Amino acid sequence: MHNRKRPLLTRVPLLKTLWRELFLRPGWYADSYEELEKLFQWCEDPWNFENSAYEKERLECLLTTLKRYPHKTILEVGCAEGVFTSYLQKLDAQVVAIDVSLTALSRAKQRHPHGVFIHSSLEDFSWSTKFDMVICSETLYYMANVPEAIDKLRNLGKYCLVSYIHRESKNLDQYFFQLPLKTFERFEKSYWLWKRAMSVAVWENS
Numbered sequence: 001m002h003n004r005k006r007p008l009l010t011r012v013p014l015l016k017t018l019w020r021e022l023f024l025r026p027g028w029y030a031d032s033y034e035e036l037e038k039l040f041q042w043c044e045d046p047w048n049f050e051n052s053a054y055e056k057e058r059l060e061c062l063l064t065t066l067k068r069y070p071h072k073t074i075l076e077v078g079c080a081e082g083v084f085t086s087y088l089q090k091l092d093a094q095v096v097a098i099d100v101s102l103t104a105l106s107r108a109k110q111r112h113p114h115g116v117f118i119h120s121s122l123e124d125f126s127w128s129t130k131f132d133m134v135i136c137s138e139t140l141y142y143m144a145n146v147p148e149a150i151d152k153l154r155n156l157g158k159y160c161l162v163s164y165i166h167r168e169s170k171n172l173d174q175y176f177f178q179l180p181l182k183t184f185e186r187f188e189k190s191y192w193l194w195k196r197a198m199s200v201a202v203w204e205n206s
Contacts, residue, residue, distance in 0.1 A: 063087045067091075125156070179203040
């Protein structure tokens, strides 16, 4: 509905990105869950996961990293509209995906009618057994208490994979360098004068 109201703004990736960054960017490190819901109500695919060459390569990188570790059961934290869930569905794995936005989850369920999607924050989520792998990709920014969030990830999975935009390294690296890391790497792509990068951390929980 919202896309039909603003066809040019929401369907042209560059315009959508500019508008989101200027007017609709949820506050970081602030538990801005209501703002995230408003963002998904405003338009579909607000981060251009489906149209961005960088995002597609970034998600392929995460999938390649994930395959190095046990992953028969996977928890995806912050699945949004289920784009990365599509990559996870390529694996022989049981995938459970959670998100704080009902609007995003509705679209994820349309994309994967038989998927397991749960409306929950990381803080409130619980499961009877540990997952082989917990994935938290580009999601920690929206949680006010990062150490508490990392502890929750550790409690939910035997392995954890976290990714975050590289410019947030000064805020987030300190937490992961204290963990028994199996992988810590940087994924970087340049597009003309524009460079984009993410950091990827994987650790094992004893």
